[in-house]
Amino acid sequence: MSWMFLRDLLSGVNKYSPGIGWIWLAVMFIFRLLVYMVAAEHVWKDEQKEFECNVRQPGCENVCFDYFFPISQVRLWALQLIMVSTPSLLVVLHVAYREGREKRHRKKLYVSPGTMDGGLWYTYLISLIVKTGFEIGFLVLFYKLYGGFSVPYFMQCDLKPCPNTVDCFVSKPTEKTIFILFLVITSCLCIVLNFTELSFLVLKCFIKCCLQKYSKKLKSSVCECHNLRYVKYGEMGAPPLLQKHRLDSAMSTAQEGETKTLMSPVRVEMGRMAVVENCGRLCLSVQSNRKLKKWTPES
Amino acid sequence: MDWGTLHTFIGGVNKHSTSIGKVWLTVIFIFRVMILVVAAQEVWGDEQDDFVCNTLQPGCKNVCYDHFFPVSHIRLWALQLIFVSTPALLVAMHVAYYRHEAARRFRRGEKRGEFKDLEDIKQQKIRIEGSLWWTYTCSIFFRIIFEATFMYVFYFLYNGYHLPWVLKCGIYPCPNLVDCFISRPTEKTVFTIFMISASVICMLLNVAELCYLLLKVCFRRAKRAKTQRNPPNHALKESKQNEMNELISESGHNAVTGFPS
DSSP, X not given: OOHHHHHHHHHHHGGGOOHHHHHHHXXXXXXXXXXXXXXXXXXTTTTTTTOEXXXXXXXXXXXXXXXXOSSOHHHHHHHHHHHHHTTHXXXXXXXXXXXXXXXXHTSOOSSOTTSOOTHHHHHHHHHHHHHHHHHHHHHHHXXXXXXXXXXXXXXXXXXXXXXXXXXXXXXXXXXXXXXXXXXXXXXXXXXXXXXXXXXXXXHHHHHHHHHHHHHHHHHHTSOOTTTOOEEEOOSSOOOHHHHHSXXXXXXXXXXXXXXXXXXXXXXXXXXXXXXXXXXXXXXXXXXXXXXXXXXXXTO | OOHHHHHHHHHHHHTTSOHHHHHHHHIIIIIIIHHIIIIIHHHTTTTTTTOEESOOXXXXXXXXXXXXXSSOHHHHHHHHHHHHHTHHHHHHHHHHHHHHHHHHHHHHTSSTTTOSSHHHHHHOOOOSXXXXXXXXXXXXXXXXXXXXXXXXXXHHHHTSSOOOSEEEEOOTTSSXXXXXXXXXXXXXXXXXXXXXXXXXXXXXXXXXXXHHHHHHHHHHHHHHHHHHHSOOHHHHHHHHHHHHHHHHHHHHXXXXXXXXX
């Protein structure tokens, strides 16, 4: 078990991520995982061996090192990488669940198990929120534990068994500061990407809902082309515009109660009639204060 | 996660690169990444352990080492290689986006004539033109910028590319001006010069690739302008043939209807 395992797991997430998710994965792999493995790990390799206090008292160095570094920055970095990557697995699990469900029922239940709709959309949203929460949480933890994001080159320690206030020197403080700043910057970049993706998803859903509502309103005032075969005219005759157009099944002048065939039929009640083109054919659009009723041959 | 994974990421872009781009990728992975991993890391492995100062004062060695080597050569090279390789991801993203759109249109039934199936879309080599040309050019431009920046940072941090065998240090808690000795300075200098030379070669390759792309575009535009001004003979022949066909069909029609031609 090594970082390759995490890499392989996350590679599977790639398939179901939208565009910004792909960028997040690339930043994660290259600017965080790769930098951690090829560079950062080695910087902290000899941190305790090279931690030196200006005293020969046995135990003083150990106690002071433990006090200033309760958990090594590099280990905290590794924990952060793991915790931040795992919410993406929720998406993989959900897709696997969908695929399992389709297999059990032996029929197609979804457009595609990986399509971001329905429950998967919520799962993805939750994974984004959890990821962002972990990122912010770890940054705050880093700041609180080490009093900022820089590593001082010496610290003063007066814990027992140190005989007095002694100077303790950290190894490679500048290099460690540079890598911690790198970690913070990439972390902030990932937070920004997560927020952008979150806003994009929510906005997309909101626009879709609005469009659906609008198109439903529009449909209620437009005739339906393919459902009905007959039309029954009400009190009004055929609109003059219609008479000019040639239809496959010609329309005669409407008389009250007479049933006529139309290409795009609708039962006309009271109200004004307007001719609109729909599906490349003419049909009647009724702007009526009564609800349109579908008239079927059986009724 | 290691250099092999980066190679997999970047290697995928190789298919859509120019020949110079392919040479650049080879130089990067063989003369820089491999040298870094198999040789340079061994040379710098004991850098702090064997950094010795002529004093027993605790902390003096740490402080002096930190002052002269704020960032280790190895780490700086690793960062340089990562930053220099990542602009290729822009191209990879653009290609992935193009393939995604092509697959979407294929599923809708729009591009059935152009591709046989979805696998065909994945295997197709995409030509560097249009918006991809801009993405590719930007990625090369960024590569050059990153190479130059890191070379300058190296020069600025270490006052050149040569490592001295003794350094004088007088920072607290060192009691006075002490001599500090670096481990293996000559070997480190050799590798530093090697890596800088490889960096310069990569930069020259990038500049050559940029010039090649610009020239290609200029030639293409000149050819297009020439074609528009002087349509080629076969186009002229085609238009004449069309005129004749029309005349023949008209006369034939007139013959059928009995009208005089």
